[in-house]
Amino acid sequence: MRGRATRVLDASAIAAIVSATGVDRMYELAVERLTAVLTEHAAGTVDLRERDGFVLESPHRGLLEWMPAVRHGSSVSLKAVGYNPHNPAKYALPTILSSISLFDAATGHLRTVMDGTFATALRTGSASAIATRLLASPDARVLGLVGCGAQAVTQLHALARTIDVREVLVSDIDPEAERSFARRARDAGRLVRVASLEEVEERADVLCTATSVGVGEGPVIDGGRLKPGIHINCVGSDMPGKYELPLSTLRGSVVCPDHPAQAMREGECRQLAAEEIGPSLSDLLLAPERAKPLRSVPTVYDSTGLALQDLAMAELFSELSQTLGVGDDVTIESSAGDPRDPYAFLETAA
Amino acid sequence: MRGRATRVLDASAIAAIVSATGVDRMYELAVERLTAVLTEHAAGTVDLRERDGFVLESPHRGLLEWMPAVRHGSSVSLKAVGYNPHNPAKYALPTILSSISLFDAATGHLRTVMDGTFATALRTGSASAIATRLLASPDARVLGLVGCGAQAVTQLHALARTIDVREVLVSDIDPEAERSFARRARDAGRLVRVASLEEVEERADVLCTATSVGVGEGPVIDGGRLKPGIHINCVGSDMPGKYELPLSTLRGSVVCPDHPAQAMREGECRQLAAEEIGPSLSDLLLAPERAKPLRSVPTVYDSTGLALQDLAMAELFSELSQTLGVGDDVTIESSAGDPRDPYAFLETAA
Numbered sequence: 272m273r274g275r276a277t278r279v280l281d282a283s284a285i286a287a288i289v290s291a292t293g294v295d296r297m298y299e300l301a302v303e304r305l306t307a308v309l310t311e312h313a314a315g316t317v318d319l320r321e322r323d324g325f326v327l328e329s330p331h332r333g334l335l336e337w338m339p340a341v342r343h344g345s346s347v348s349l350k351a352v353g354y355n356p357h358n359p360a361k362y363a364l365p366t367i368l369s370s371i372s373l374f375d376a377a378t379g380h381l382r383t384v385m386d387g388t389f390a391t392a393l394r395t396g397s398a399s400a401i402a403t404r405l406l407a408s409p410d411a412r413v414l415g416l417v418g419c420g421a422q423a424v425t426q427l428h429a430l431a432r433t434i435d436v437r438e439v440l441v442s443d444i445d446p447e448a449e450r451s452f453a454r455r456a457r458d459a460g461r462l463v464r465v466a467s468l469e470e471v472e473e474r475a476d477v478l479c480t481a482t483s484v485g486v487g488e489g490p491v492i493d494g495g496r497l498k499p500g501i502h503i504n505c506v507g508s509d510m511p512g513k514y515e516l517p518l519s520t521l522r523g524s525v526v527c528p529d530h531p532a533q534a535m536r537e538g539e540c541r542q543l544a545a546e547e548i549g550p551s552l553s554d555l556l557l558a559p560e561r562a563k564p565l566r567s568v569p570t571v572y573d574s575t576g577l578a579l580q581d582l583a584m585a586e587l588f589s590e591l592s593q594t595l596g597v598g599d600d601v602t603i604e605s606s607a608g609d610p611r612d613p614y615a616f617l618e619t620a621a
Numbered sequence: 622m623r624g625r626a627t628r629v630l631d632a633s634a635i636a637a638i639v640s641a642t643g644v645d646r647m648y649e650l651a652v653e654r655l656t657a658v659l660t661e662h663a664a665g666t667v668d669l670r671e672r673d674g675f676v677l678e679s680p681h682r683g684l685l686e687w688m689p690a691v692r693h694g695s696s697v698s699l700k701a702v703g704y705n706p707h708n709p710a711k712y713a714l715p716t717i718l719s720s721i722s723l724f725d726a727a728t729g730h731l732r733t734v735m736d737g738t739f740a741t742a743l744r745t746g747s748a749s750a751i752a753t754r755l756l757a758s759p760d761a762r763v764l765g766l767v768g769c770g771a772q773a774v775t776q777l778h779a780l781a782r783t784i785d786v787r788e789v790l791v792s793d794i795d796p797e798a799e800r801s802f803a804r805r806a807r808d809a810g811r812l813v814r815v816a817s818l819e820e821v822e823e824r825a826d827v828l829c830t831a832t833s834v835g836v837g838e839g840p841v842i843d844g845g846r847l848k849p850g851i852h853i854n855c856v857g858s859d860m861p862g863k864y865e866l867p868l869s870t871l872r873g874s875v876v877c878p879d880h881p882a883q884a885m886r887e888g889e890c891r892q893l894a895a896e897e898i899g900p901s902l903s904d905l906l907l908a909p910e911r912a913k914p915l916r917s918v919p920t921v922y923d924s925t926g927l928a929l930q931d932l933a934m935a936e937l938f939s940e941l942s943q944t945l946g947v948g949d950d951v952t953i954e955s956s957a958g959d960p961r962d963p964y965a966f967l968e969t970a971a
Binding site: 274275279281290318320324328329362365366368369370372377378380381385388389419425448451455599605614 | 624625629630631632633635636639640644668670673674675677678679680681683684685687689691693694697699701702703704705708709712714715716717718719720722724726727728729730731734735736737738739742769770771772774775798801805807949951952953954955956959960961962963964966967
């Protein structure tokens with residue numbers, strides 16, 4: 272028996288894939304793959320577990336979570352995500368560190384280990400784009416962004432491929448994040464203007480909240496000035512007890528979660544009773560006629576992030592890495608010699 | 622920000638660690654670490670989730686499982702295990718493929734990715750040794766092994782460090798596995814004799830069942846001929862619906878699981894009601910006076926395998942790899958440039 276290779280896709284390999292493919296094309300592919308995997312879920316060919324994890328209190332308060340999903344007959348993905356808000360200041364590391372392992376469903380072999388950062392940003396933005404296409408008015412022109420971090424950039428880029436964005440109004444409690452946003456938005460930066468939170472709320476046709484608001488410090492908008500046809504993508508859910516939207520806004524909107532059970536544990540839906548929650552994104556993709564009448568009323572996409580979305584992204588990057596010949600192969604799993612001899616690998620290695 | 626290294630410990634790195642440390646010393650270290658982590662569980666400094674996974678029906682029937690554990694303030698481990706009995710015949714791969722990811726609890730950084738095969742064998746054998754020290758008669762001399770695969774070898778080696786083994790009687794439905802066992806047992810092979818299942822049951826002071834019996838095809842022993850002070854380590858639990866011991870043997874024994882809830886889902890304990898289950902291995906380690914009177918009555922250690930044990934092994938191998946300078950470092954997680962810029966890594970990589 273010979274060991275099988277595991278392809279390692281580090282940040283530079285991901286960069287090579289994205290550069291060779293083009294950022295625009297990556298968003299297109301992501302929307303295609305996510306649409307497919309979310310509709311396949313109903314057919315039972317893919318499955319997932321809700322996110323689970325450990326709350327870490329020591330040495331700092333943080334989270335370490337895992338997100339498993341399966342495409343039967345093909346692959347199993349397991350994303351690990353660390354959420355540690357102290358990282359930038361204390362360790363010169365990003366708040367979120369993430370990796371995805373992709374296994375062969377036929378053999379259990381670890382096929383790919385990849386950085387999960389960009390894949391997560393891409394799928395979160397693309398999922399919002401799918402929700403926005405279904406739930407926002409086709410006449411939407413003004414995009415509001417509350418929170419100007421990395422997620423706001425990918426929300427903007429994904430949504431600009433979905434609606435005809437003419438103006439982007441941004442607000443953040445950190446003036447430096449506001450100031451640097453247009454630059455980070457690349458080409459779309461010409462549409463960006465820093466605005467007061469009031470103006471963002473009043474003028475946005477589509478709003479995205481993607482903040483690091485602390486537990487007990489939300490909501491991040493007032494909600495009283497929103498347009499009657501507003502669509503909100505609420506993507507900031509990450510820590511237990513964190514909310515971005517006021518209850519009144521949720522109660523006055525049709526709230527569509529990515530995954531009802533997970534959103535009731537982690538998302539804005541925690542503020543609602545089960546009967547107050549609307550159709551899921553998968554429901555709407557399977558019955559788009561249910562979405563159409565919602566385009567003229569307030570809607571919220573409660574985005575908690577699904578393991579299924581990570582599966583689709585891991586498959587996409589893994590396929591692109593094969594096509595493009597990108598990444599390094601290592602042999603991690605022991606498969607040396609006699610499977611009945613637990614020490615066979617000692618001799619093979621020596 | 623600079624990306625942090627992830628140490629990759631493939632089978633040859635594990636071999637280098639085991640060779641440099643010595644197999645005997647590895648068992649000693651494993652018993653020490655497992656004893657520590659199992660007793661720490663009661664203090665709340667370590668925690669685990671029960672094993673969960675996907676049952677795969679396509680293209681073949683198999684399992685892909687994950688096992689998370691945490692040492693608060695230190696590390697989080699996530700073992701992935703594939704169990705695919707068709708692997709040897711169809712793919713020239715072992716039935717079990719396994720890898721362990723070890724994360725820094727302070728930052729969420731993926732510190733180590735390692736082959737999990739030998740670590741799993743080592744911890745399973747060592748956990749049986751701990752149970753045997755607590756529950757078997759100190760006069761035990763005859764070890765019986767039902768099932769002569771890789772697990773039987775590590776059970777033998779771990780137990781030979783715990784009890785004064787004078788004779789090893791082995792039985793397997795596959796004559797080739799029986800014949801080759803003495804060779805695979807290395808030095809302990811001189812004690813090994815192939816025997817009928819009847820003789821193994823009648824003469825064993827300590828018995829280990831580690832079989833690949835099919836679902837619905839168990840139990841693997843009759844149970845009617847066992848000695849009155851028998852201690853059985855039952856380690857074959859892996860597939861739903863698989864049993865190794867007859868109900869009468871379980872009912873006539875004090876059954877000590879590694880983890881009561883998991884054993885009631887996956888182990889021999891599925892055959893029992895909650896009130897029929899005895900103290901766990903952790904309970905016995907914390908109160909060894911409860912174990913002493915059990916040494917003269919029939920006892921069963923129901924071994925399902927704990928994520929906590931994998932955490933202890935991942936920590937051990939990770940530490941040894943640092944001390945010995947073994948393994949290759951790769952940088953998997955993106956941490957390039959501006960954390961507010963989702964494309965910063967594109968420029969850093971280019």
